Amino acid sequence: MIRITFKYFGVVQEATQKEEEQVVFSESVLSESVVKNWIESQYGNILTENIRIAVNQNFVADFNITENAEIAFLPPFAGG
């Protein structure tokens, strides 16, 4: 079991209507695609290509998670 704290920012927060939530996965290893599939199953196709994913407050190219972690979704902002 792996407990994930999801944190949502910008348009992702608007799509999920949540700043954060905790989800327990039964898998022993969480790949990026498992995480993305879960988000899609809950909220639809909201993860556009330009959204960066941070694991434990660091942006990563791809990931496999084996213990409790925080995963954040950060879309680019453009306003000024």
Add this chain to the structure above:
Amino acid sequence: MKNLERYSRQILLPEIREQGQQMIGEASVLIVGVGGLGTLVAQYLAMAGVGKIGLMDFDRVSKSNLNRQVLYTEKDLGVVKVEAAKMRLMEINTSLNYQTFNEILSTENAKDIFSKFDLIIDGTDNIISKYIINDACNALNKPWVYGSIYRFEGQVSVFNYDNGPTYRCLYPENDNQVLSCEEAGVVGVVSATVAIQQATEALKIILKKENILSGKLLVTNVLSHKTAFFGIQKSNIETKTNKFQIPADALILDVRNESETPEPDFENVLKIPMNILEENTGGIPKNKTVYVLCQSGIRSAKAVEILKNNFGFENLINVAGGIFNLTKI
């Protein structure tokens, strides 16, 4: 030192002293985009005594700017922004060297203008400009302070500092589908929060302080008062340019509001704002290609969808990335 009294309160700080004030006085900073972020950064850098301040913007002051752009007043409506900003800054501090650049940032002019300054501040409101700033700073080996807003959230970071990560290490994909303030909405206190964080980083860079926001993205939400930091790793991303190219005599359908600038630099432009588009489709030809344009490419994509599905247009092409991504073949 000149102006000792003016800067006396900050010279009292052990972190500044007279030596630090001299560093501030010798610094040169260019502010690209003198809007919600840029006006406030400029004001604080002028008050702090930054010796040379550059102001770059193509726009004129409009009424919708006055909820957040602190250097402008009602009497500035219609005035070129960099001139109005300079006038106001001169009232605050006459002892500084102000330089104005009343032009649109482009890959053509960026390096030439940036080379006159030590540090670049991002006050732009569109994603294309952030890539132009990034690539020019990368080529010139200059740091820049990034700031951006989405509704009640802000992002701030320092890129290309001491060979640190760049904007492309954070967002390598330039897909342009990001809302500007004009499209998403913004309230002045959010611009101010982000701008103050940017101005603070600028002063820390000038004073050669520790803990510069390089390799870190600071995200602030003013509604929840939550701030978060995310580590950015340096990656080797190639510079991509994917400008949207169309012929000079092409027909453009501009669906932006009347107040939105800049004007497209094309001969044949049909202006029908999005909110009255469906009642005014009669003037849009169906027998030739029409390029549909807005600020960022999002509303124009919607316009294409509506015109295609509800009015049977098959001749429309969306200008992805909007006006700042548009160029003539």
